[in-house]
Each structure stands twice: as C-alpha cells, then as structure tokens.
Amino acid sequence: MDHIITFNNVSKKYGLTTALKDVSFQVPKSGIIGLVGPNGSGKSTLLKLVAGLVKKSAGEIIVCGDHVTRLIGSKVAFLAEVDSLYDFYTVKETVRFSANVFPDFDEQKANSILETLQVDLNKKVGTLSKGNRARVKIAITLSRQVPLLLMDEPLSGLDPLVREDIIKLIARYVEMEEQTLIISTHEVTEIEPLLDHVLLVKSGNIMLSEKVEELRETKGQSVLDAMREVLK
Numbered sequence: 410m411d412h413i414i415t416f417n418n419v420s421k422k423y424g425l426t427t428a429l430k431d432v433s434f435q436v437p438k439s440g441i442i443g444l445v446g447p448n449g450s451g452k453s454t455l456l457k458l459v460a461g462l463v464k465k466s467a468g469e470i471i472v473c474g475d476h477v478t479r480l481i482g483s484k485v486a487f488l489a490e491v492d493s494l495y496d497f498y499t500v501k502e503t504v505r506f507s508a509n510v511f512p513d514f515d516e517q518k519a520n521s522i523l524e525t526l527q528v529d530l531n532k533k534v535g536t537l538s539k540g541n542r543a544r545v546k547i548a549i550t551l552s553r554q555v556p557l558l559l560m561d562e563p564l565s566g567l568d569p570l571v572r573e574d575i576i577k578l579i580a581r582y583v584e585m586e587e588q589t590l591i592i593s594t595h596e597v598t599e600i601e602p603l604l605d606h607v608l609l610v611k612s613g614n615i616m617l618s619e620k621v622e623e624l625r626e627t628k629g630q631s632v633l634d635a636m637r638e639v640l641k
C-alpha cells in the first residue's frame with residue numbers, strides 16, 4: 410500500500426454548511442504532509458474525518474487500509490486544536506494517564522522528550538506556560554506508536570521561539586521510516602523545510618496535492634508561491 414489515506418468523493422455537511430465538497434485525493438505513506446488553506450476552508454474537518462471523530466455525509470474514506478470507523482483510533486493519533494489536558498495532573502501523571510489510555514503509548518519516549526525539553530515532570534499542567542503546555546501535548550502525540558499522526562494547528566498562538574522549538578521537535582521525533590504526519594498550519598513558511606507533501610484546501614475543495622520537491626523542481630515554486638497562485 411503506497412497511500413495511507415484515500416478519499417473518494419467525500420462530502421461533509423454540518424447542517425446547512427458544506428465543509429467538504431465531493432473531494433477525492435490520496436496521501437502518500439510516510440513523511441510529513443502540510444495541510445494548508447485559509448480559515449474555514451475545511452482543514453480541521455478533513456483531519457477529524459480521518460480520525461473518525463466526525464461522520465462523513467457521503468463518499469468513501471480509507472485510512473491505513475481500512476474504511477474509517479471509530480476503531481481507527483488504534484492506528485491514528487490526533488492532536489486537537491483544543492487542548493484536552495487535565496490541569497490537576499502533573500506532567501508525569503499526564504504521561505502515565507496516556508500510557509493507560511493508549512496501549513501503543515511509549516511512556517519512556519514521552520518522559521525522555523519532556524526531559525530533553527526541560528519540562529518539569531512534577532509541575533501541575535495547570536501551572537505550565539502556554540509553550541510548555543504545547544510541548545506536553547506534542548510529546549504525548551509523538552509517543553503514540555501508530556502509523557498515522559494528525560496535528561491540527563499545533564503552532565497556533567505560540568511565540569516564534571516556541572514554534573521553532575516545536576518544529577525541531579517534530580522533525581526529530583517523527584519515526585520517518587514508519588510514520589506519516591499530517592500537520593495543519595497557517596505558519597507555511599516556518600513549516601515548509603519539514604514538508605514532503607502539501608495538501609491545499611480552499612472552500613471545501615482540495616486545490617493541490619503535490620510533492621514539495623515536485624513543486625520546487627518542475628515549477629520552481631515554494632509552498633507559499635503555490636498557495637498564492639491557487640488562492641488568488
């Protein structure tokens with residue numbers, strides 16, 4: 410299987426709002442995929458459909474060789490834009506809790522990432538700075554030993570130094586040989602050096618699904634250039 414995600418004619422409506430319109434695309438297996446597009450274009454919806462967190466209205470979604478159901482959670486780690494950490498746990502207890510919830514969780518990896526980042530494991534989550542809270546969220550996601558990692562705007566609301574740190578963390582800890590990461594972001598220029606592939610969404614349509622190298626070599630474009638061309 411050389412594709413980890415296949416969407417065939419997928420639509421998603423929330424009441425009267427159509428968030429995705431009859432989209433078909435495939436995502437290559439392994440590497441880092443940037444999911445980009447303007448506000449409200451359907452990025453979160455696409456990730457939630459892959460993670461089995463919302464139901465499609467029409468079409469077919471295949472992830473890791475299976476039609477998506479709620480059980481896809483055993484193959485997909487999802488870092489939501491909204492934080493679901495418990496303030497009353499210490500960082501160490503948060504890691505322990507994740508190890509109890511996810512059978513695939515590598516507790517040693519999580520503790521080692523957090524120690525490298527100098528996040529105090531004994532601090533309560535509720536007392537952490539925004540940057541350290543984000544680091545905890547990301548360390549936990551990166552410690553799931555699953556084929557597919559999804560991160561919905563992990564850089565949003567963070568200052569440039571923390572963003573840089575988190576981008577380095579992702580580059581270092583995604584198991585490139587075995588995992589695929591899809592990361593939605595508005596910080597296109599910052600994330601571009603990490604990306605193997607880009608998916609560009611606009612008004613519920615996939616406007617571009619392309620290897621970043623291909624963009625550079627055949628069109629001489631950066632991801633930002635491609636976005637400007639498609640979105641103008």
Ligand SMILES: Nc1ncnc2c1ncn2[C@@H]1O[C@H](COP(=O)(O)OP(=O)(O)OP(=O)(O)O)[C@@H](O)[C@H]1O
Pocket residue numbers: 423424426427428446447448449450451452453454455
């Ligand atoms: N639970 C919901 N109920 C109703 N409408 C929704 C819901 N979630 C998303 N939408 C609508 O679906 C469309 C796509 O939203 P989505 O959150 O997927 O976009 P996005 O690209 O992730 O946006 P952003 O970059 O602002 O986070 C928008 O019009 C949004 O208002």
